[in-house]
Amino acid sequence: MLYNRCMHFRPFKAVTLLLVIVLTFSTGCHRPLHTTVTPAPATSVVVTEPSTTVPVTTAQVQSITPSVNLNVYFIDVGQGDSILIDLGTTEILIDGGERSPGVVQFLNQHVDGDLEVMIATHPHADHIGGLIDVLNNFKVDQVWYNGESSTTKTYSDFMVAATVNNAQLHLGKRGDTITAGALILNVLNPFDISGTTNNNSIVTELDYGNVDFLFEGDAEQASEARMLSATDIPFHHVQILKVGHHGSRTASSPAFLARITPGTAIYTAGAGNSYGHPHIETINALKSIGAVIYGTDINETIIVTTDGNTYTVATAK
Numbered sequence: 001m002l003y004n005r006c007m008h009f010r011p012f013k014a015v016t017l018l019l020v021i022v023l024t025f026s027t028g029c030h031r032p033l034h035t036t037v038t039p040a041p042a043t044s045v046v047v048t049e050p051s052t053t054v055p056v057t058t059a060q061v062q063s064i065t066p067s068v069n070l071n072v073y074f075i076d077v078g079q080g081d082s083i084l085i086d087l088g089t090t091e092i093l094i095d096g097g098e099r100s101p102g103v104v105q106f107l108n109q110h111v112d113g114d115l116e117v118m119i120a121t122h123p124h125a126d127h128i129g130g131l132i133d134v135l136n137n138f139k140v141d142q143v144w145y146n147g148e149s150s151t152t153k154t155y156s157d158f159m160v161a162a163t164v165n166n167a168q169l170h171l172g173k174r175g176d177t178i179t180a181g182a183l184i185l186n187v188l189n190p191f192d193i194s195g196t197t198n199n200n201s202i203v204t205e206l207d208y209g210n211v212d213f214l215f216e217g218d219a220e221q222a223s224e225a226r227m228l229s230a231t232d233i234p235f236h237h238v239q240i241l242k243v244g245h246h247g248s249r250t251a252s253s254p255a256f257l258a259r260i261t262p263g264t265a266i267y268t269a270g271a272g273n274s275y276g277h278p279h280i281e282t283i284n285a286l287k288s289i290g291a292v293i294y295g296t297d298i299n300e301t302i303i304v305t306t307d308g309n310t311y312t313v314a315t316a317k
Helices: 013-027 103-108 125-137 153-164 221-229 254-260 280-288
Strands: 045-048 070-074 083-087 090-094 115-120 140-145 168-171 177-180 183-189 203-208 211-215 240-242 264-267 292-295 302-306 310-315
Touching: 090 103, 090 177, 090 183, 103 125, 115 125, 115 177, 115 183, 125 140, 125 153, 140 177, 183 221, 221 254, 254 280, 264 302, 280 292, 292 310
Parallel strands: 090 115, 115 140, 140 168, 211 240, 240 264, 264 292
Antiparallel strands: 045 310, 070 083, 070 302, 083 090, 177 183, 183 203, 203 211, 302 310
């Protein structure tokens, strides 16, 4: 196994982001805007959450006491998902888009040494395809997946790469916690893998001080309803929602959104994708609860930075 370590020096992130933004605006090559979405501002937006967040006991959900800024990157991989959670020298990657979506090049700028945790939310190619290149270029300490198998070559190649990488393999189910350094993700779904592949997605919550993230993968309304009806880990208000199933109308039920009331909603989709994502029903549902909406088809890579009390949202365009 050959790991591409020569690229793992860490340039100043702020300088890198500034260069990306400058180059993006200077080329004049902008993607067309999706016809159903008004893009959120491209400049950084600072949000201070009120202190009225619904309490959840530490026995039910584990949270983190902030020490340094947390950065969460919603990486533009076209029609797919890829999210990097970065806290100092600790990183967690959720999904990797299709094969060769440029995730390895992105991680080279942000990952220090090993990649502590990789989460494959479910075995669809637009989520696990890019993880194969990551496994071939980084030492990965833990790989979490939902245990649902697939007959596709992409899934087979992913499992072979994870085995050759010698990563610790974990089956993620509701009630588990995924820990890497000071990062703790609480697994809210799946309860089992008796549902559809999308509804079997690993759904995780990350509480960083007073700022909470919910990462839905491709979970749809059936799994949302099951999570809402469960009592062991009750839902509460979150600040940032990674919208389920690329903004499809099959996810983001009104009851679900009413319970979590996100201030910021981020969907991942490819510009001009053949599925019509995000669907207008989802956009309207998010608008009806007052969420500020960002999408990778419009804003490209989206970065949320938080100190545990406030958060900023910055975009590549």
